[in-house]
Amino acid sequence: MKRIRSALRTFGAFLRTPTLSRSIIALLALAILLLLAVNAATFVMIQRTTAYNDTVDHSQQVRLAAKDVLSLLVDAETGQRGFMLTARPEYLRVHDRAVAELPDVLARLDGLIGDDAELNPRLARVQSLYHERMRLMDETIALTRTGRIGEAVSLIRSGRGKTLMDQMRVELTAIDAVEAQRLAERTRQSERASAVTVSVNALAALLILILAGISVWLVRRYVEEIEAAHMELDRVNAGLENQVRDRTAELTRANEEIQRFAYIVSHDLRAPLVNVMGYTSELEQVGKVFGHQLSTLAQTHPEAIEPEAIRAVREDVPEAVGFIRASTAKMDRLINAILKLSRDGRRALVPEALGMTALVQSIADSVHHQVIEAGGEIVVRTLPELESDRLSIEQIFGNLIDNAVKYRHPGRPIRIVVEGEAGDDGRVHYRIVDNGRGVSERDHERIFELFRRAGKQDQPGEGLGLAFVRNSVRRLGGTITLESELGQGSTFHLKFPTRLIVPGDAGDRL
Missing domain, CATH: 3.30.565.10 (Histidine kinase-like ATPase, C-terminal domain)
Incomplete structure (x- = not known):
């Protein structure tokens, strides 16, 4: 306990004394806190961006399933009518294949929609219409097989089949429209999250570089003070040995201190720079994901993409990442130079x-x-x-x-x-x-x-x-x-x- 209290008193005296080391430690602490804040913000934004991407993919899957249902219904109806007109079994095979695949596709669409309150009623309506349409198709095909073509034609002419198909087409188109609107909104949210992430990291990198520059300036100022002390020592009378000895001891202590400070700056500032470089690489990967997503959307739904979004992902983001990389590389070279100077100053002379x-x-x-x-x-x-x-x-x-x-x-x-x-x-x-x-x-x-x-x-x-x-x-x-x-x-x-x-x-x- 005594040692702990003594250490705390020493640390308190250190904090109360205005020295260069205290200034550097304060700057390093500020840089670390800033880095932690950036890490937390980046983590949150990456998680949010991932969630947005998942919802975008989900919307695309729903739209694709809805289109598959409509396409298979059309195939089934085409096969039915071809069989009635020609009595050729190859048309019936087209119908049978579509009817066999429809339950799985409907089940996939049902699983994707899940508990969606807006889309569930429409899907239920589609399923009800689907079962009724299948019964009507089966009835006309059965009549055709038994040679009762007239009755089958009468069923078709009643228009009930067309009405059922039109109603299913309306519901499936409505499902596609809802998901298209959601897809556009989620894409915009994802792009905004990406822009915020890039801005936060760019600002943090700039602040860290400013803090590093201030630290380098403090070290340089201290070096200038030591050089001034050297010049003063050179002017001292060579015969005053005691004075020379005292000043040499002071200079030695000052040199050791500046070497320690240089080591602190070069060693501890490297960790934030490494993190900035790492997150810069992650930002590049995120940019590639967004670019791929935009390319996919451009092929399927070009009207849902804003030109500003394309420019932000393909031009602004790479430019910002390049600026961060160039700045951190320059700072890394300066830190290496300070570290070399510090190491050479501590080496024992032989x-x-x-x-x-x-x-x-x-x-x-x-x-x-x-x-x-x-x-x-x-x-x-x-x-x-x-x-x-x-x-x-x-x-x-x-x-x-x-x-x-x-x-x-x-x-x-x-x-x-x-x-x-x-x-x-x-x-x-x-x-x-x-x-x-x-x-x-x-x-x-x-x-x-x-x-x-x-x-x-x-x-x-x-x-x-x-x-x-x-x-x-x-x-x-x-x-x-x-x-x-x-x-x-x-x-x-x-x-x-x-x-x-x-x-x-x-x-x-x-």
Whole structure:
């Protein structure tokens, strides 16, 4: 109990303290609640749409059964009259087949109508007329078989058979008309339910994307605050070791917090996006069902379909689903980028002796074919060795060389030079020089910001490459700066300590 009370007090203090984490958790909670509401609304609308589709199918079955009854009655009457006129048994076979099938079709129609108060009296009237008509047909056929043709003809001329057929035709036509009206109304209800479902999901997707955008903006703002703290730390006097130690500890805690927040955003926002994608697929399937239903109706009863309904199902719904898919795909790429940044920031650094000339040459060889195709070259001069984290160094140089190849100047062959030397201050200095497009002076700092890009945007990317490079350089205790003019190429300056000191291992290296 004490632990529970202590946890509750801690949680209460957390909620009362205005922090970035509280804002993100509130946004995530809102997104989850919104998703639950959308799930409930979508479930209800799908159930309602299914019910509408079932009633539409039922109405079609009733209409089909009514038409089958009328068709068989006509066949029976045709066979009867043909037998009376010609006395040929093949006409009687047509009559007998129709009479044999009529009870089953009537039973099917009776089962479909069930307890329908509007149609039951009409069906009862049809059944009563049917039995009387069958008795009259049987009587005329029996008279014809015994050679009493005159009496049979007299029965037909009395007009009773025609009256019975006309009355049954009226009742069956009335049943068909009632079901046609119901079919049109239920089709409209189904289309409205589909439109509401699409609208609710599109609105929910838009709101989730807005919440995700706000979260990304909060993370970006926090990253900018940390970058400002970095710059302030760089201006601190190197001789004030205690102050440097304190500020480094604060920066480390801030970095860990932003990495945790980035992980929360990227991990927890993925679940709502996956659900939106899943429901988008369901909406596509529902749209296909409606399209098939409309196609069927267009063939049987084109007058019952409104042009607006066809346009809504075949144009508006696919367009809305496409918008949702494009938006969620873009958000998913941003979340993946944040997750990559968070994971790399939490990875433990492992110092080792690095032969920088061979390491950078292998990176250059990996893009050799692209450079050769553009008629260019990459020159790797002899570089001073370094003791640092291999994976981080490979990613830093790989990103910078890849950028130099990607953003080459279209009017001249690529030329990239990697060079460096050891300094007298215990640091090594590397330079990556290219003759590419260059960067405007006002964008020298902008290109290192998260999700920010400069110049012509004709290459794929999310604006994370150089932000990741600067973050990695700083984790290794180094600095990165840029010298560049637009159209004149760029030079990236990298400075690292000769030996990387990992926190907790400093005593082992003194």
